[in-house]
Amino acid sequence: MSAEMSAEMSAEMSGASVVRVEGLTVAFDTPAGRKTVVDGVSFDVSPGEVLGVLGESGSGKTMSTQSILGLVDGYPGVVGGAISLTHAGVTHALLADLPAHLYARRGVTQKRDRAWQRRSRAVMTPLWGQAVTAIFQNPRRSLDPLMTVGEQLVEALAAAAAKRGARPAAEALRAEALRWLERVQMVSPPRVFASYPHELSGGMCQRAMIAVALACKPTLLVADEPTTGLDATVRAQVVSLLRALVREESCAMLYISHDIREVLFLTDRVIVMRHGRVIERASTADLRAGVGERHPYTRSLLDASGLVERAAPAAPAAPAAPAAGALLLRARGLNKAFHGRDGGVTRAIDHVDVDLYRGEVVALIGESGSGKTTLGRALTRLLQLDSGDMTLGGEDLRALGGAPLRAARRGFQMIFQNQQANLHPSLSVREMLDESLRLHQPALSAQGRRERARALLARVGLGSHEERYVASLSGGEQRRVGLARILATSPALIVADEPTSGLDAAIKLQIIDLLSEVKGDDLTYLLISHDLGLVRKIATRVLVMLRGRVIEEMPIADLGARPHHPYTEKLLAAAELGDRELSLDAVSVEDVEAGARGCSYARVCPLARAQGLAARCAASPPPLAPHPRGGALACFGLRTDA
Amino acid sequence: MSRPLGLGAMSLWALRRAARSLALLVGASFLVYATLRTAPGNMVDLVLGLNGTEEARATLRAEFGLDSGVLLGYARWAARAATGDLGRSITFSPGEGVAELALGAFAVTLGLALVSLLLSVTFAYALAVALGRPQPRQGLLLGPLSFLNAAPSFVVAVCLAHGINALIHLQLQGGGRVGPSWYPIPTYQSISDSLAPFSFAMISISLGDGLFMDLFNAVRAELRAVSGAQFMSAVRAKGARTRPHIVKNLVVPTLSLFTARLPLVLSAVVVVEYIFTLDGSGYLLFEAAKVRDVPVVVGVSLFFIAAVILMNLILDLVKAKVDPREVARVE
Amino acid sequence: MWSSAGARRALGAPWSTSLTLSALMVGAVLLCGLVNPLVEYDPVLEVDLSRRYLPPSAEHLLGTDGQGRSVAFRVFKGVEAFFFPGLLAGLLAALVGGALGATAGYVGGGLGRGIAAALELLDTLPRMVFLVLVCTIYQPSIALIAATSSLLFVPSVATLVRRRVEALAAEDYILAHVAHGFHPLKVVGYHLLWLQCRALLIRQFIFVFAYVLFIETALSYLGDYGVQEPRPSWGNMVAQTRTSPTEWPWLFPAVAIILTIAALLTLGDALAQREEEVKR
Numbered sequence A: 001m002s003a004e005m006s007a008e009m010s011a012e013m014s015g016a017s018v019v020r021v022e023g024l025t026v027a028f029d030t031p032a033g034r035k036t037v038v039d040g041v042s043f044d045v046s047p048g049e050v051l052g053v054l055g056e057s058g059s060g061k062t063m064s065t066q067s068i069l070g071l072v073d074g075y076p077g078v079v080g081g082a083i084s085l086t087h088a089g090v091t092h093a094l095l096a097d098l099p100a101h102l103y104a105r106r107g108v109t110q111k112r113d114r115a116w117q118r119r120s121r122a123v124m125t126p127l128w129g130q131a132v133t134a135i136f137q138n139p140r141r142s143l144d145p146l147m148t149v150g151e152q153l154v155e156a157l158a159a160a161a162a163k164r165g166a167r168p169a170a171e172a173l174r175a176e177a178l179r180w181l182e183r184v185q186m187v188s189p190p191r192v193f194a195s196y197p198h199e200l201s202g203g204m205c206q207r208a209m210i211a212v213a214l215a216c217k218p219t220l221l222v223a224d225e226p227t228t229g230l231d232a233t234v235r236a237q238v239v240s241l242l243r244a245l246v247r248e249e250s251c252a253m254l255y256i257s258h259d260i261r262e263v264l265f266l267t268d269r270v271i272v273m274r275h276g277r278v279i280e281r282a283s284t285a286d287l288r289a290g291v292g293e294r295h296p297y298t299r300s301l302l303d304a305s306g307l308v309e310r311a312a313p314a315a316p317a318a319p320a321a322p323a324a325g326a327l328l329l330r331a332r333g334l335n336k337a338f339h340g341r342d343g344g345v346t347r348a349i350d351h352v353d354v355d356l357y358r359g360e361v362v363a364l365i366g367e368s369g370s371g372k373t374t375l376g377r378a379l380t381r382l383l384q385l386d387s388g389d390m391t392l393g394g395e396d397l398r399a400l401g402g403a404p405l406r407a408a409r410r411g412f413q414m415i416f417q418n419q420q421a422n423l424h425p426s427l428s429v430r431e432m433l434d435e436s437l438r439l440h441q442p443a444l445s446a447q448g449r450r451e452r453a454r455a456l457l458a459r460v461g462l463g464s465h466e467e468r469y470v471a472s473l474s475g476g477e478q479r480r481v482g483l484a485r486i487l488a489t490s491p492a493l494i495v496a497d498e499p500t501s502g503l504d505a506a507i508k509l510q511i512i513d514l515l516s517e518v519k520g521d522d523l524t525y526l527l528i529s530h531d532l533g534l535v536r537k538i539a540t541r542v543l544v545m546l547r548g549r550v551i552e553e554m555p556i557a558d559l560g561a562r563p564h565h566p567y568t569e570k571l572l573a574a575a576e577l578g579d580r581e582l583s584l585d586a587v588s589v590e591d592v593e594a595g596a597r598g599c600s601y602a603r604v605c606p607l608a609r610a611q612g613l614a615a616r617c618a619a620s621p622p623p624l625a626p627h628p629r630g631g632a633l634a635c636f637g638l639r640t641d642a
Numbered sequence B: 001m002s003r004p005l006g007l008g009a010m011s012l013w014a015l016r017r018a019a020r021s022l023a024l025l026v027g028a029s030f031l032v033y034a035t036l037r038t039a040p041g042n043m044v045d046l047v048l049g050l051n052g053t054e055e056a057r058a059t060l061r062a063e064f065g066l067d068s069g070v071l072l073g074y075a076r077w078a079a080r081a082a083t084g085d086l087g088r089s090i091t092f093s094p095g096e097g098v099a100e101l102a103l104g105a106f107a108v109t110l111g112l113a114l115v116s117l118l119l120s121v122t123f124a125y126a127l128a129v130a131l132g133r134p135q136p137r138q139g140l141l142l143g144p145l146s147f148l149n150a151a152p153s154f155v156v157a158v159c160l161a162h163g164i165n166a167l168i169h170l171q172l173q174g175g176g177r178v179g180p181s182w183y184p185i186p187t188y189q190s191i192s193d194s195l196a197p198f199s200f201a202m203i204s205i206s207l208g209d210g211l212f213m214d215l216f217n218a219v220r221a222e223l224r225a226v227s228g229a230q231f232m233s234a235v236r237a238k239g240a241r242t243r244p245h246i247v248k249n250l251v252v253p254t255l256s257l258f259t260a261r262l263p264l265v266l267s268a269v270v271v272v273e274y275i276f277t278l279d280g281s282g283y284l285l286f287e288a289a290k291v292r293d294v295p296v297v298v299g300v301s302l303f304f305i306a307a308v309i310l311m312n313l314i315l316d317l318v319k320a321k322v323d324p325r326e327v328a329r330v331e
Numbered sequence C: 001m002w003s004s005a006g007a008r009r010a011l012g013a014p015w016s017t018s019l020t021l022s023a024l025m026v027g028a029v030l031l032c033g034l035v036n037p038l039v040e041y042d043p044v045l046e047v048d049l050s051r052r053y054l055p056p057s058a059e060h061l062l063g064t065d066g067q068g069r070s071v072a073f074r075v076f077k078g079v080e081a082f083f084f085p086g087l088l089a090g091l092l093a094a095l096v097g098g099a100l101g102a103t104a105g106y107v108g109g110g111l112g113r114g115i116a117a118a119l120e121l122l123d124t125l126p127r128m129v130f131l132v133l134v135c136t137i138y139q140p141s142i143a144l145i146a147a148t149s150s151l152l153f154v155p156s157v158a159t160l161v162r163r164r165v166e167a168l169a170a171e172d173y174i175l176a177h178v179a180h181g182f183h184p185l186k187v188v189g190y191h192l193l194w195l196q197c198r199a200l201l202i203r204q205f206i207f208v209f210a211y212v213l214f215i216e217t218a219l220s221y222l223g224d225y226g227v228q229e230p231r232p233s234w235g236n237m238v239a240q241t242r243t244s245p246t247e248w249p250w251l252f253p254a255v256a257i258i259l260t261i262a263a264l265l266t267l268g269d270a271l272a273q274r275e276e277e278v279k280r
């Protein structure tokens, strides 16, 4: 392995690389002591090559890259190593001859910050835009909110031209900017040109950022988790676009991500980082093909991605078919519309029927904005429905109110989407559990509550966390505490809204495992998620939502095994980024017309186009009809040929 | 997503915003009027005393709509006020129109308030830029500064008046007195003419009531927020200059600071003017209040209310012009 | 006026010294205020023209004023003028503001908008000017001044609370408490107001207290609206500069005003900040 590595390194070094990093070490001084986030990392990128850096989120990747590139104020805490950038035949050493005092002293001093800033600005200013440029996570925050997208694109083009000594006319700049907007697949470039960032969706902002970055004609593009927070299909679009454009422009790219599927999809070579060290170097082709020995961590990432599973001949048996318990929750004709300030109406839930049986795990999938959260909240009586009927265990849920409702609540609990889940920031774990137990098991004595709280914590795999506050718990621990609190009520139904969002792949798995572990036979889950990998692991049945309507329902075994609603197909394709080539016109819900009278998908549906159904689909919504192979489907195009 | 806001949406918003200001003005003036009407005893007696002439009584009753119910009375009074007729002064400067009296005085007050505010903001920016990011040792400067800055402006003004006089006195060596030898005798005449009172008032306002430190902290936080914003990294990354972006993004927060502080600064001005005997509405207010000249006091109050509401309106419109998001963010 | 939580964070080490000093100062004022009603003081009996303007000495710590009264004793007795009115006004503003703000923020809808509009309206009244107006129309008294001050502060307290509650109520964890089965009143009163707005309310309480001190002194300096001679108040003691500008006893109450207000604000900020940080 080490021989292989050194061979690789020397091969890299012989070529003229765009960026070369050698033995880089970055450490931050925190009140708790020195924290090394990057520990002797070396890599380089050749011209036009795409290198993936794969690592856990929150491990300081963003901070280190940005400060080393001089993009943020302040000292990055570099304590050693060398970085050289080569642009137009000239090599610039970023960290060479740093004054010794920059390294030596502990603690942040103003003098050191300023010295670093002066220096890094002096070195980097001529390089920004031309030699290296960057795109970031949070695309909405990457654009100046007070300038139109067009102005910002023109600014980039003008800056790039100025560095080449040219001064193009305003008209020429505008024309080129529009061309770029077209290249990043804006539906209406002139409109986007004149729009402010807040008028665009996250995906559009990121595509605009890609245009801005590549319009500079950089030698190297640093992309720092550019898809975080984007929906699966939007992400697929951004990633496909990035791959195509970077190749067209033959620009080298450093792609930093925690998502192995994206990295496999986009890159030529991958380094995997853990605890600040490089633990794996491999070519993407090898990783995909499963060639060679892998570090256990890489292995676990590959496993978690679901890619390897699919490659294996026999997938582990999907969870057994629902043991068809008694009907627990029955909802009919649920409707909920939100009225916007500007008079617009969002039909967040539109004629939805749901049946949940005891012991089931029903996954609710769909992109953000499709109404999953709203449906989850409606089922747990957290928002006022416009119409519809709900019964839980035979009891009319909608008729309940006041004290009876509060008493009934212990039967159905909800795990919230938010990172900090259900937890109050200024109560300790013990106080929180105590409060719940006092409410739901008033018979217990103080001592009894204490014991019960300990037992609950043990059940979710937490030991001595009683005196901790939310802020000092990790994301995974927060979920566990939240679950413990919910279990304190011994519910029959748990609606879990994206219970793993914002967690790292490994932690995600743990949480999902925990959920199945505490489930037992009687507990029923409605699991809201857009992560199909996780859904496959635990769900017994799947509901797909689009624009407030349930458009497909199937047993888990059928997922990917029979013809699906065209929109479900799209979701599946987007989720399995690495497996199939995606067509570049990936459409997301944000592009689908709101408030359509017929099928929400009609405007972009390839099936409708192919079968000449467009008029019919647009006229009235297809009903959710049973599918001959099980489940149900709402599509005019598929019903006929099934 | 949403359509770009055309001029139509923008001017519609401006109209709505203006209507809200008008509603506020009506509401606030009604509060003032209602306060008047709830005065214990007869308001006419209160204002004119028991020996006012029958004619003067009738005028006052008409001016304040005292013969009708509160609502109708308010309508009459407000209708007159809307035409610029705020009644006549009774005791302070008998017979003079309140509107003229208050307008002249208010110009001084508003000028003083705006100049002080502008000056404070400017210095706050200067200090914030000079000091850079917060550092432990800056506490040695900022700690005492914020402590002293907590002093009420009128105390600062009194101290300042005495301090200045002390300096002048040391030169003049005034004569006989009692008390400890280190305490100099101030002579108010020496500072009351010339530009000095205005400047001293300005300084007192800036240094009192925590104004400067508040602005400094706010400005520093804004500066850090804007220059540390993610899009600044993006601007750098594309090789463009950051300064225009920083400046543009500071406009709205700075204007908001202005809006937030103006009423407080006006309050401070009222007091400080009086101390330095500047002919502003503060002086007018207190002198009129001393002789219970209710029409004048009410007139001055209305000017303050109208000024704050109008200023907020103007600043909001400017903000909406600079920041398109403002339009969407109406509360 | 006076809001500077930001600086405290930036101040670092030297701050703890001023924090200690502030706590001592506020403690002293508190003690004076509480002891005050127990101490007899007849300002007329105190007059002794044979000892006018004596310099500070062991007998008269801060010297004597133009009527031979002990300045130190008058500074001590002057606390009474603002102490209880300040406490009451602060309490009233915090309670009423907190309740209105929480209702508007949590209930929202038409009621919330109505409360918000009423608060905005009340907030357009210029505080100082309106106080003078009220004093002109009604019989001026410290009780009236304190009551009006607290009324004038209700909008700012309530708006702060409303913003906070509104923001928090939209957060999942508050909804989670409802989903968990807690009574809405418990969620608003305990989880939102007590746990999350406590620091804010304490700070506003201190702030209103400081404002009453300020307004009492200012108004008795300017217009004889506060406590009247011969009873002492820090404001009317400073006001002596108007009638006898050549004398110095005004300096001590002036310093007392500055120190007390600065100490109050420092302490308020520090308490609020500690509240926020304790959970980290």
Ligand SMILES: Nc1ncnc2c1ncn2[C@@H]1O[C@H](COP(=O)(O)OP(=O)(O)O)[C@@H](O)[C@H]1O
Binding pocket: A338, A339, A346, A347, A348, A366, A367, A368, A369, A370, A371, A372, A373, A374, A375
């Ligand atoms: N409180 C609300 N007010 C207005 N619109 C809302 C509200 N909650 C959700 N919506 C809208 O309803 C739609 C569905 O939202 P949501 O249920 O959160 O979807 P998901 O959970 O699938 O992302 C979205 O268009 C969203 O903007």
Ligand code: SF4
Binding pocket: A565, A566, A567, A599, A600, A601, A602, A603, A605, A606, A607, A608, A613, A617, A622, A634, A635, A636, A637, A638
């Ligand atoms: S109903 Fe029509 S538009 Fe909708 S998915 Fe089926 S074929 Fe496409």
Ligand SMILES: [Mg+2]
Binding pocket: A368, A369, A372, A373, A374, A417, A497
């Ligand atoms: Mg959701």
